[in-house]
Amino acid sequence: MQEFTNTETISFEQLDxxxxxxxxxxxxxxxxxxxxxxxRRVTRIMELRGLSLFDLKSLLVNDFNxxxxxxIEITVNVTEMFRDPTFYRALREKVLPYLASFQRIKVWNAGxxxxxxxxxxxxxxxLEKLYNRAFLYGTDINTYVLDIxxxxxxxxxxxxxYSENYMATGATGTLADFYTAEYDAASINHSLKKNxxxxxxxxxxxxxxxxxxxxxxRNVLIYFNVELQKQVLNLFYESLCPFGFLCLGxxxxxxxxxxxxxxxxxDKTENIYQKIA
Amino acid sequence: xxxxxSNIISKIQxxxxxxxxxxxxxxxxxxxxVASLPAKFPLPVIVIIHxxxxxxxxxxxxxxxxxxxxxxxxxxxxxxxxxxVYFAPPDYHLLLEPEGCFSLDSSEPVLxxxxxxxxxxxxxxxxxxxxxxxxxxxxxxxxxxxxxxxxHDKGGLVIVQDPDSAEVRRMPEAALTRCKGGLVLNNPDxxxxxxSIATNRK
Numbered sequence: 001m002q003e004f005t006n007t008e009t010i011s012f013e014q015l016d017x018x019x020x021x022x023x024x025x026x027x028x029x030x031x032x033x034x035x036x037x038x039x040r041r042v043t044r045i046m047e048l049r050g051l052s053l054f055d056l057k058s059l060l061v062n063d064f065n066x067x068x069x070x071x072i073e074i075t076v077n078v079t080e081m082f083r084d085p086t087f088y089r090a091l092r093e094k095v096l097p098y099l100a101s102f103q104r105i106k107v108w109n110a111g112x113x114x115x116x117x118x119x120x121x122x123x124x125x126x127l128e129k130l131y132n133r134a135f136l137y138g139t140d141i142n143t144y145v146l147d148i149x150x151x152x153x154x155x156x157x158x159x160x161x162y163s164e165n166y167m168a169t170g171a172t173g174t175l176a177d178f179y180t181a182e183y184d185a186a187s188i189n190h191s192l193k194k195n196x197x198x199x200x201x202x203x204x205x206x207x208x209x210x211x212x213x214x215x216x217x218r219n220v221l222i223y224f225n226v227e228l229q230k231q232v233l234n235l236f237y238e239s240l241c242p243f244g245f246l247c248l249g250x251x252x253x254x255x256x257x258x259x260x261x262x263x264x265x266x267d268k269t270e271n272i273y274q275k276i277a
Numbered sequence: 278x279x280x281x282x283s284n285i286i287s288k289i290q291x292x293x294x295x296x297x298x299x300x301x302x303x304x305x306x307x308x309x310x311v312a313s314l315p316a317k318f319p320l321p322v323i324v325i326i327h328x329x330x331x332x333x334x335x336x337x338x339x340x341x342x343x344x345x346x347x348x349x350x351x352x353x354x355x356x357x358x359x360x361x362v363y364f365a366p367p368d369y370h371l372l373l374e375p376e377g378c379f380s381l382d383s384s385e386p387v388l389x390x391x392x393x394x395x396x397x398x399x400x401x402x403x404x405x406x407x408x409x410x411x412x413x414x415x416x417x418x419x420x421x422x423x424x425x426x427x428x429h430d431k432g433g434l435v436i437v438q439d440p441d442s443a444e445v446r447r448m449p450e451a452a453l454t455r456c457k458g459g460l461v462l463n464n465p466d467x468x469x470x471x472x473s474i475a476t477n478r479k
Contacts, residue, residue, distance in 0.1 A: 007427075007430060008403065008431075012375050012403070034372070034374060034380040034382075035374055035375055035376075036372035036373055036374045036375070036380050036400050036403070036404075037372055037380055037382050037384075039403065040372065040382075040384075040396070040399075040400065041384075076382065076383065076384040078383055078384055078385055219383045221353075222353045222369075222380060222381045222382065222383070223380075223382070225354070225374075225376075226354050229354070249383075251352065251353050251366060251369060251381050252353060253352075
């Protein structure tokens, strides 16, 4: 991604107005999003497509297909398999032995984007012989990325980085055990896809839809303001079974004291929590 | 001897935040600059350094113990305060919210860099407008040049390390090619300049 101009494309006031418009017309509520990040993403769309604020507004009002593209562009869909290997190591050592004591292991990967993290979880569960007892739900607000996630076919070039990540987790074997390479694509093994479901869920407006033993939502909360972060963390709390686990991103530690009382910190640096009250 | 024009002194007096960006060859200088700051330096300081996410860096902890001023990694939604030097965490872009707190962002690298100097410089300028002082030091890519232009256009004060005194000259050189009107300082003058911030803002 290239940064373009040297002048401000849209001001914070104009951005706030745009957010109100989108909510009124389309019912998508971005008011709880980080304004700095949103401003950067909207600036990027306007510059990439050469749109003025007037053009952007009229497209959003008159062209319903544009909204889909707009949401794809303003949400961050950068993800990797086994991103932060130390996190996966902590998960294997501190969480999976406990999860093994549950009869069913339901996993919710919230904000799953194109699915790389969900399949990383599937691989980890399969290595510990827990996959057949598990079911993994991946949700996102963006239907485009969910379609990619369902297919589980990724650029073979990226597998090099993912393989290095995998090795760094200390897991046995290699990542290549879990995908088939064909031409320039890597297709995740079908056996890892059978207990998965990808579906639309908006963390801002949708509620509890199941009870989970493990919820992972990494590098999503950073795009929300403090109030929305708290609301979403409460949603996760409500969605966890007693003694269920919550994984947040490396830089997303839970700071709200009322919430912290209801969780035990399993790993402080990797931000893994267990519901205890 | 560093002679500052009245225009620059008035910009120093007007400023509310100091930004420092660097990459290859800039670590030692940043280390010494931060270590030279008084405990009550009058502006919050944000440092953007390119570094690998693969190795745990303890630069902030080390600096915090060696410096009079507090030094830390910036955290998501943490309020920016003076008397503190904030480092951008590796593998995230660092943004500033209009409410005065940080946001981290893990979107695509810019010019192969995350954190990107351009991203933070622009984001801070969007909040502080002309009340920004930004310094760009040694580095091996062209990150920071756009951000400096952006700050300069908004009326902020832009400082570029003299490429002749930079360990790697590409970053300051790129900035000077793209952003005219910046103040070019050699290493001793950069230290003097930081001191002058402290004296002019008393």
